[in-house]
Every structure is written in structure tokens, then in C-alpha cells.
Amino acid sequence: MGLLHRTAQIAQEYLDTVGERRVGATLGFEDVLATLDCPLPEEGEDAEVVLETLAALEPGMIATAGPRYFGFVTGGALPVAVAADWLVSTWDGPHFGRAVSPAGAAVEDVTARWLLEALGLPRDARVGFVTGATMANLVGLASGRHRVLASAGWDVEEHGLHGAPPVRIFAGEEVHVSLLKALRILGFGSAGATRIPVDGNGAMQPGPLAAALREGEGPAIVCAQAGNVNTGACDPLLPIVAAAREAGAWVHVDGAFGLWAAASPRLAALVAGADGADSWALDAHKWLNVPYDCGVAIVADGEAHAAAMSATAEYLLASDDGLTKTPEMSRRGRQVPVYAALRHLGRRGLAGLVERCCEHATRLAAAMEGVEGAEVLNDVVLNQVLLRFDSDDEVTARTIEELQRGGEAWLGGTVWHGMTAARVAFSNWSTEDQDVDRLATALQHALAAARAGSPVR
């Protein structure tokens, strides 16, 4: 059998059984190291042997693609998106513009349009396909940095920040760490951001933001969020955008997963006002369920976007705007699996995927509310559920450990309002009601085991 046929067979077998295998890994890091660590071979080995060596690592993988993986916010890739991703690898080659990849550029244009339509964002916004929401945050904020400083008469691309007018940055207390990282990379420093108070579910309060904006003047960027990484809460974008407009500030929305709510008529109200912002960060590898790594940077002000991302050289085609959309120059054809997923799902399928995940969150919360000692800590507005057991950090941590050990499902922990909590995220197309019920049962068993083994009880 040819190498790629064999690879397809391995992949098919994996995906056919991933829903029933143990979710956690059975091989740990050290075990895996022992099977593959060797001196760099002097002579190369057969491709088939190398492939089988890699395939044998499967027990060291957590089944994140499967229906009962609820860790972080990790979508399982749709088969059509996996297949499209294989084509991207097969075609190889960078996809940064028409000269180097006419097909890639055409797919990029159509996919960008579809995304803007699906999410109700300005149709003339520019779209760049990046590695993830961290990079998308960087692109949005770099574009904002350009615009607010250009408006103050400063060319930041030419002169950098040294000597520039100060830029006031505003972000909620519950801003995602990747946004702070982007601020650091851009030279603003994460400590420089004025942190705005949030409500009990982690959404930024627009009143204090408006007051903080009024307190000073000059270039300003507001960093809003759709989808709190713990609770799923979305900042109220309508009043946030209104306050920012009044102050002449740029508004960036980190919508890594929460902005997908805009694709559902039932959930779109959660992110109402998003279309009035200036830039948006979105992950396709989370809720659109395409393979890692794929984020989307969207910027309404095309000139600011192009200025922030521009790179020109004699050997490059100045007319090719594919080079001014992302921090990377050469890049993978990430838009291709996004195109495949959107075309396969259609508008209705996309809305259905997002809605189903939210229904699963509600279903789990309802099931756990009936369990003695279990408590749902968050207001379940989207796809995230925070659970605590016996009002006790240790019992909660042990319950998470027991659940992971059991292998029926996998989820991680967090700290919410100073309390240890189990964090459950629903973002996989293949999760069904019965998987949610299996999780609820597994959590009860894990809680019982945690109580039995816990020194505090």
C-alpha cells in the first residue's frame, strides 16, 4: 500500500474509534519519549517505517477530536476540514497571494466574504488567516495602533513607539491572557492597560469604561471580549462601542470563540453591536471545527490593516495584497479547510453547530444542579460550564483528577472568583446528548471517588 493510502487508513481507523477509546492518554510523556527518542539517524529510514513509528504514538494522544473531550475550548475537526487540510499539505507551497497561488487567493477571497456574511460583520472588512486568536488579536491591535497614532500625526510603522503620543488602552478585568501578550509584543506593555471592572459573569461593565474614557484624552484602544474563557460571558458590545465612538477610540473584539454566536439567529443577541467595532479576532480551529492552527483576523479599516502588516521588496509583487493581511509572509493555505467547513455546513449547519454546543452546556448544567454537592458557578450563557463540588477546592480538584483518570471524558480546572472549579467547554461537532449524559454520570462517579479518597472528608 502506498504511503498516503496507508496514512488515510490510519486516520480513518483513528476517527472511527475516537469516540469510544479512552479520552485521556494511556502513554505519558516519558513513555512516548522512550519509544521515539534516538540519536539523529546517520542514514535515513524508510518512509513507511517512520510513518508506523508515528502512528504507534497514538496512545500518547488525548482524544481531543472525540465527542467527550471538554478541555479548554477545543473543537474536533470536521472530516471535510481534515480532508481539505490534507489537500493543503499535498499541494504544499505558500498561500500568500495570487502570483504564488491563484487558487489559494481565490479561496481566501470567497472564504473571507462568507465569514463576514455569516457573522454579520462589515462586508468590506479585510480578512487574514493566521495561526490562532493570539495572532488575530495582534493583527487587530496593530491595526488599531496604526490608526490611532496616525490620527495623532505619528507614523508608528516608520518611527516605532519611542517618542510617540501615549496610547490609552482599556481592557476588562477578565481579558484573555493572549490579548495581554499581544499588547506586550506591540510595545504597550500589559500593565499599561487600564482594567475595567466586570460583572459577576466576567463581562466588562460599560459604565465604568465610558467614565474611564472620559477621564483623559488622546489616542485610545478599547479591547472588548466575546466569550470569557471561563464562563462564556460576552461583553455588552453595543454600549462599549458607543462609548468608544464618543471618545474616538478604536474597538477591538477578542471573539476567539464567542463571536461565533453571531452566526446563530438565536444567539446573535449575545454579541449585538459587534459589527460596530473596528477589528475582530476569531478562531476557526475552535468552534468552526477546522484542524489546528487557524485563526482569523478581521479589520474594518483596510488601510490601517494593510499599513500595519505591510512588507514590500523588489522581488515581491507590490500589487499582491495577500502579503499585507498577516504577520507571516509565507503561510499555509489555512483558508482552504475554512472554506470546506463553511461550504459543508452552510449557514444553517454553522448556526446548528453553535446552538447544539450551547444546548449541551445547558443540559449539563441542569443535570449537575440535581447532584448533591455539585454547584454551577457561572451563568451559562454560551458553551461554558463551571462546576464546583462540596464547596471545596480540594474535592473539586480531586474530582477533576478522578474524571481524567477514569477515561470516560476529559476536562480541566480553573480558578473562578478565588474558587477551584471544573471547566467544561462544548465546541465539538460530534458531541451528542448521550455524551453529555455520560459526562454527567462520570462526574458523579469522580465526585464519589474524590470524596472517598479525600483527606478532608
Ligand SMILES: Cc1ncc(COP(=O)(O)O)c(C=O)c1O
Ligand atoms: C477569548 C480567547 N482569546 C484568545 C485565545 C487564544 O487563542 P489561540 O490559542 O487560538 O491563540 C483564546 C484561547 O482559548 C481565548 O479563549
